[in-house]
């Protein structure tokens with residue numbers, strides 16, 4: 375991200391601000407702290423990802439943003455208003471400014487696609503004629519005009535999610551909350567739904583908040599990401615930054631997840647090379663081998679192309695011969711290539 379983009383982001387309006395947000399569930403026998411001291415600012419027009427392992431608190435967090443779940447502590451500032459303090463009637467109005475889509479689509483099975491999209495408009499008191507007009511426009515936006523009269527049972531998972539997106543957009547919300555919206559879909563359908571969300575974001579400048587447990591979803595569409603771990607925010611930043619330099623243990627675990635088994639490989643002198651978007655990985659390794667005249671074993675490679683830049687890691691095994699290893703370290707240092715030793719637990 376260049377200086378101009380950073381300035382643009384910093385001067386953006388905050389759409390959702392969470393201050394000291396907490397949520398504790400009280401059961402008969404015990405209490406569960408699902409969220410603790412969550413502080414986040416989400417800007418207007420960005421696609422913001424929230425990622426974490428199962429049970430980290432993601433769903434509770436998204437449900438606290440639109441107050442489907444009442445927080446136990448803290449504030450939810452939505453478009454300048456602390457909505458925690460609102461009365462029920464005012465809250466219903468605010469909710470019309472927050473659309474939501476779910477993993478299981480939550481469509482009304484007895485209603486056609488068109489009638490599902492009209493539903494929130496009818497609740498908002500819009501006339502039937504106007505609602506139908508808007509619903510037809512939305513069907514066109516999600517590319518399903520020909521399915522207006524189909525019932526959910528007659529639609530594929532991807533088509534159901536498109537109808538759910540159209541329904542969520544019906545009242546012209548400022549924010550679209552997506553709770554594991556692609557988790558029930560195959561990879562191709564996932565990509566098409568993510569690209570639809572990106573297209574809608576670019577066309578309307580709607581703020582999109584994406585909850586997921588998959589790094590690939592974050593990578594595909596998000597500008598910034600917050601990592602939630604055991605009820606707290608562990609790390610927040612630009613997606614590129616978090617991928618290149620994950621700071622927290624959980625971020626490293628999520629970013630480097632594919633390489634977990636490397637630590638248990640036998641053998642010494644393993645080195646993790648980190649690609650931070652400055653370079654493409656192939657010439658780095660090839661040039662290093664040529665220049666140092668030392669062979670290396672590539673044990674693992676997981677690089678990603680984000681906006682045309684290489685991010686990720688490669689784990690290589692260096693030669694046993696110390697002189698060759700020193701040459702390689704010197705090469706990496708001269709070329710400012712980030713690296714770190716990988717500990718061997720099994721020798």
Ligand SMILES: Nc1ncnc2c1ncn2[C@@H]1O[C@H](COP(=O)(O)OP(=O)(O)OP(=O)(O)O)[C@@H](O)[C@H]1O
Pocket residue numbers: 399400401406407408426427428429430431432433434435587
């Ligand atoms: N209604 C509830 N009553 C009691 N505990 C709850 C309730 N809802 C969530 N929890 C607990 O709060 C914690 C966070 O749950 P949450 O569903 O927010 O996690 P998550 O990150 O969305 O997980 P997953 O990805 O598995 O859906 C968990 O320990 C869960 O058991």
